[in-house]
Amino acid sequence: MKYFLVNGAVHAYESDGSQDAWIPEGAESITEQQAMDALRPSLEKRRASRWDQVKVERFRRTFGGAFVGGHWFHSDIDSRVQHMQLSRDADAIIAAGGSLSDQLSAGGNPVMWKTMANTFIPMTAGLAQSVVEAIKLLDALAFARAEALRAQIEASEDPESIDITTGWPSTYAVRNINTATYDELLDILGIGPVIAQAIVDGRPWASVDDLLTIPAVDQSLLDVLGPQLSV
Numbered sequence: 001m002k003y004f005l006v007n008g009a010v011h012a013y014e015s016d017g018s019q020d021a022w023i024p025e026g027a028e029s030i031t032e033q034q035a036m037d038a039l040r041p042s043l044e045k046r047r048a049s050r051w052d053q054v055k056v057e058r059f060r061r062t063f064g065g066a067f068v069g070g071h072w073f074h075s076d077i078d079s080r081v082q083h084m085q086l087s088r089d090a091d092a093i094i095a096a097g098g099s100l101s102d103q104l105s106a107g108g109n110p111v112m113w114k115t116m117a118n119t120f121i122p123m124t125a126g127l128a129q130s131v132v133e134a135i136k137l138l139d140a141l142a143f144a145r146a147e148a149l150r151a152q153i154e155a156s157e158d159p160e161s162i163d164i165t166t167g168w169p170s171t172y173a174v175r176n177i178n179t180a181t182y183d184e185l186l187d188i189l190g191i192g193p194v195i196a197q198a199i200v201d202g203r204p205w206a207s208v209d210d211l212l213t214i215p216a217v218d219q220s221l222l223d224v225l226g227p228q229l230s231v
Contacts, residue, residue, distance in 0.1 A: 003035035004028060008036045018069035043157065050068055050159040056140060057164055058146040061127035062170025065116050066134035070224060072172040073131050086111070087132040100126030116172045117227035125182050141169045162215060176230050177205050190224045 004027035013019040111123040170189035185196040
């Protein structure tokens with residue numbers, strides 16, 4: 001192909017001359033590299049596109065769940081509204097002389113709350129307040145990470161090279177320990193580089209409980225990891 005610039009737009013024609021008659025008068029001949037450079041979005045647009053991707057990741061993370069007391073709680077919009085109401089009920093219990101261990105009730109029945117792992121646990125006044133605080137912290141951490149990435153993007157001449165997938169708060173996700181990538185394992189709350197590499201190196205695993213053979217994994221940690229892992 002051969003390339004020409006016509007009124008600021010790139011036009012391509014067959015290099016064998018079969019389309020030469022179509023080349024406008026006054027067209028400026030340019031190299032293939034010049035054509036590629038002209039067609040590439042401006043740095044400003046590329047930065048804006050990368051920032052849009054960061055905002056999508058931030059949204060996913062803030063709705064990815066909050067970890068409290070060994071359990072993952074939903075953090076989507078509807079759940080946030082429910083958690084706020086539970087927290088207000090908890091405040092009322094405390095104001096009336098109750099304790100953080102008092103279980104909340106609805107319609108005269110004790111509230112049993114469904115976690116992201118599909119287990120049910122008693123919702124106490126203290127737990128209701130802790131979930132709201134955990135979601136507030138989740139939002140703050142996600143905001144801070146997004147803003148840090150924004151600064152990197154705005155300062156970069158190659159915004160696409162910036163890794164926007166790491167450094168975020170952990171989210172709830174069930175990962176298969178025999179197929180998950182190293183990076184996917186790192187996204188699990190409680191798994192750091194040493195454990196992630198040990199999981200990859202120890203494959204295949206017959207059960208999640210077998211992770212106890214990893215020196216860095218004890219039963220208390222496995223209790224946290226268990227609902228997030230599968231085989």
